[in-house]
Amino acid sequence: MAKDSGAGLRESKKHETWRTLHACALELVDERGYDDVSVEEIAAAARVSKSTLFNYFASKEALLFDPGPGECGRWQTLADERPADEPLWVSVREIIRGRIAQNAPTLVIQRRILGAAPHLAQSTKAAGERFQQFVQDWVDARTQSNPVDPLCRALLVNTAFAVLRTAYLQWQPGDDAEHFLRLLDAAFGEIEAGVLDLPRPRTGSASDDRR
Structure with missing residues (x-):
């Protein structure tokens, strides 16, 4: 003892x-x-x-930029909180959102640092990949009893993390964590509404319009 x-x-x-x-x-x-x-x-x-x-x-x-002690345990807690009958997309979205909320004060400072020293962005890659692999492994385990095509599982996770990266790039140094979460929610909302519903570019030239 x-x-x-x-x-x-x-x-x-x-x-x-x-x-x-x-x-x-x-x-x-x-x-x-x-x-x-x-x-x-x-x-x-x-x-x-x-x-x-x-x-x-x-x-x-x-x-x-290294993940802190116990970080993987906190990810697991977020995953364990998702209801068993929840759609996978919703679960992945909420795990990602939960991680941002957990680390909000640190993320704000890191964003300012990266804004002033963009060359450090590569240093964040390993931590991001580690979190994405955790989510992918969780999705794979979640679907063991109800097999889902590996392509679909990978596409789901890769799409969710593309949403995360896009929201992060739109988040400006000096903005608070709540703004980042709003950007993330908006980006997920666009995907959930269907990206094909985005306005389409007009075809033809300006001279065509004048005819």
Whole structure:
């Protein structure tokens, strides 16, 4: 029992150190800019050594964009909350929306950082792909007893994440998380209404119209 308690305390301490380093990195980079903050300064702000910092994060980019401890568990909780008889599209939409709501304060800061340093966008790719793979695996498991064509399962998840990426690109640095959620809801609404119902471009030239 004592061993379990000690292990739990050590794990809690590790999580706290991770969160402190992550928060210090976000605050300093948001305030001063990515290129004007060093890992040494982040370590000093968190009151740890540089070597300790690199025990938790592989790079300065990772300090800003790596998923936090327990992140996968929170995704699983969101998935577990979806009713068994809910349409898959609705479930996937709500899992994505729930993740944004959970991480809203961090996402707002990260969006400002990316707005000032667009070259960091590639650093967010791994975390996004990890979340998408989680959702894909969940959809695959959800449909085991009622087989759905693998093409349809992949298309559903890929479409939902295309909606997410489109809404994110329309979300401007400085806008709040509620605005991002409104953009996301609007984008999902367009898909659910049927993208083929969008206004079609006019054919013919202006000179044709004058005839």
